[in-house]
Amino acid sequence: MDNIPRERYGHFAExxxxxxxxxxxxxxxxxxxxTRGLRNDVVAALKKLSIxxxxxxxxxxxxxxxxxxxxxxxxxxxxxxxxxxGGVVESNQFGTHEFMDLVETLGCDxxxxxxxxxxxxxxxxxxxxxxxxxxxxxxxxxxxxxxxxEPWRVRYFGVGxxxxxxxxxxxxxxxxxxxxxxxTCVRHxxxxxxxxxxxxxxSEDDFRWTEVVMERAADYMDGLSFHxxxxxxxxxxDKGSATGFAPEQWxxxxxxxxxxxxxxxxxxAIMDRFDPEKRVGLxxxxxxxxxxxxxxxxxxxxxxxxxxxxxxxxxxxxxxxHRHRERVRxxxxxxxxxxxxxxxxxxxxxxxxxxxxxxxxxMKVHQDSTFLPIxxxxxxxTASAADDLLLLDASAxxxxxxxxxxxxxxxxxxxxxxASITFLAADAAGKSVAGRxxxxxxxxxxxxxxxxxxxxxxxxxxDPISETGQLTLQLPARSIALxxxx
Ligand code: AHR
Numbered sequence: 001m002d003n004i005p006r007e008r009y010g011h012f013a014e015x016x017x018x019x020x021x022x023x024x025x026x027x028x029x030x031x032x033x034x035t036r037g038l039r040n041d042v043v044a045a046l047k048k049l050s051i052x053x054x055x056x057x058x059x060x061x062x063x064x065x066x067x068x069x070x071x072x073x074x075x076x077x078x079x080x081x082x083x084x085x086g087g088v089v090e091s092n093q094f095g096t097h098e099f100m101d102l103v104e105t106l107g108c109d110x111x112x113x114x115x116x117x118x119x120x121x122x123x124x125x126x127x128x129x130x131x132x133x134x135x136x137x138x139x140x141x142x143x144x145x146x147x148x149x150e151p152w153r154v155r156y157f158g159v160g161x162x163x164x165x166x167x168x169x170x171x172x173x174x175x176x177x178x179x180x181x182x183x184t185c186v187r188h189x190x191x192x193x194x195x196x197x198x199x200x201x202x203s204e205d206d207f208r209w210t211e212v213v214m215e216r217a218a219d220y221m222d223g224l225s226f227h228x229x230x231x232x233x234x235x236x237x238d239k240g241s242a243t244g245f246a247p248e249q250w251x252x253x254x255x256x257x258x259x260x261x262x263x264x265x266x267x268x269a270i271m272d273r274f275d276p277e278k279r280v281g282l283x284x285x286x287x288x289x290x291x292x293x294x295x296x297x298x299x300x301x302x303x304x305x306x307x308x309x310x311x312x313x314x315x316x317x318x319x320x321x322h323r324h325r326e327r328v329r330x331x332x333x334x335x336x337x338x339x340x341x342x343x344x345x346x347x348x349x350x351x352x353x354x355x356x357x358x359x360x361x362x363m364k365v366h367q368d369s370t371f372l373p374i375x376x377x378x379x380x381x382t383a384s385a386a387d388d389l390l391l392l393d394a395s396a397x398x399x400x401x402x403x404x405x406x407x408x409x410x411x412x413x414x415x416x417x418x419a420s421i422t423f424l425a426a427d428a429a430g431k432s433v434a435g436r437x438x439x440x441x442x443x444x445x446x447x448x449x450x451x452x453x454x455x456x457x458x459x460x461x462x463d464p465i466s467e468t469g470q471l472t473l474q475l476p477a478r479s480i481a482l483x484x485x486x
Contacts, residue, residue, distance in 0.1 A: 005054040006367035007330035014059035016085045017301030023337030025094040053109035055332045060084040060166035063117030067127045070095020086300035100152045109155040116160030117168035125185035133189040160196040172212035201225035214274040215413045223281040230257040230289040242291040242305040243444040257313045261320045268327040281329025288334045288341030308440040311355035315480045317397040330394040352452035362482040365405040369397030375422040410475035421471045435460045439479035
């Protein structure tokens with residue numbers, strides 16, 4: 001498969017901290033400008049990312065979420081305790097209708113994660129019916145009473161989340177059997193638009209989980225999830241600070257992020273044994289860089305600043321997904337607003353786009369393009385030196401209009417490098433090039449509410465491509481460039 005499916009540029013929004021409440025949903029009585037309770041500024045910024053799909057309601061929250069608590073008149077909705085994320089009260093003001101309003105507003109696919117850990121088969125079956133059926137059943141009548149006549153389209157449905165830990169502490173053997181039972185009730189009420197069923201997969205190097213679940217349940221799934229977070233210190237107890245980090249934490253982040261490549265290769269190899277046709281997609285539905293929370297914030301709200309280092313980790317990881325195009329069908333960065341590697345941060349009525357947002361905005365041109373093999377080299381001696389610092393990385397694609405897009409990263413924190421790219425399969429010679437670059441004054445350059453445009457893409461115009469089809473870029477230290485050739 002030479003396509004770079006747009007689904008790899010997907011997102012994830014959980015009822016966690018200030019992601020949904022404040023970040024996306026302010027409610028209809030808010031002074032913050034909104035449309036039917038959805039923040040206008042956040043929605044407008046997200047629209048510019050051409051988000052392909054959005055996963056909701058969790059995360060760990062999914063396995064304690066009871067969807068019927070989040071429908072009907074808002075003043076009658078049943079508040080609950082969000083046990084995983086700080087024990088705060090979840091008001092259920094944002095539920096199925098509000099989420100589907102959001103995805104329809106964004107023009108993206110819905111990826112709903114169902115409750116296996118504390119739910120029932122009947123509850124899941126009725127949710128799918130409520131969402132997608134169009135007959136006179138009790139669930140459909142209920143949906144109509146709640147103001148939605150036509151069924152929605154739900155493209156992806158996850159059967160549980162991290163069921164080896166927060167989703168029920170299950171063994172893979174038990175989960176595989178549960179998966180088979182639950183997925184039976186994820187029915188295709190719209191035969192021309194079947195739901196893509198996703199089983200809970202492994203985290204990091206839990207290869208046994210992948211093996212057991214594939215062996216016992218591969219025939220009943222379309223996708224198998226996988227979670228991997230980049231922790232620069234490699235220590236879950238002290239993940240390090242998002243800003244003001246020590247110089248060695250710069251390269252440590254990229255080294256750790258590289259593990260995504262190795263882990264995808266290994267999990268894919270296991271899947272190949274049970275599914276040599278590669279029918280089942282590997283769904284990386286949680287990934288991103290995870291730091292200590294910002295000082296003074298609720299430790300369970302997972303609110304972190306976002307710097308140039310995070311942006312380059314995002315670009316690096318998206319490149320890895322480009323390379324794993326045979327097995328990885330979808331990926332969802334965690335999380336959209338105010339949580340972990342967020343696209344957007346908010347503070348009351350103020351919002352800012354993070355450096356990671358700008359990477360997703362710049363690189364969206366790769367979505368649904370055709371992967372192009374390239375050769376990357378540098379004449380700079382230090383670029384080929386055998387140290388442990390990853391220096392350059394690049395990925396290219398051709399879109400449906402024939403334009404070639406190239407993203408190139410210079411990981412060197414201190415020095416610029418020349419990057420020579422030879423297009424192996426493209427007729428690029430002599431064509432004009434234009435682009436943008438994202439960099440910053442320091443390794444931890446970031447955007448704040450007082451200076452929200454500190455890290456922003458700016459124009460970058462390299463020399464034209466040579467007769468021999470070679471493009472040479474002088475990339476500033478710690479930068480990512482997106483070049484378009486037409
Ligand atoms: O994204 C934050 C949490 O990380 C999710 O809720 C959970 O699935 C994972 O452990």
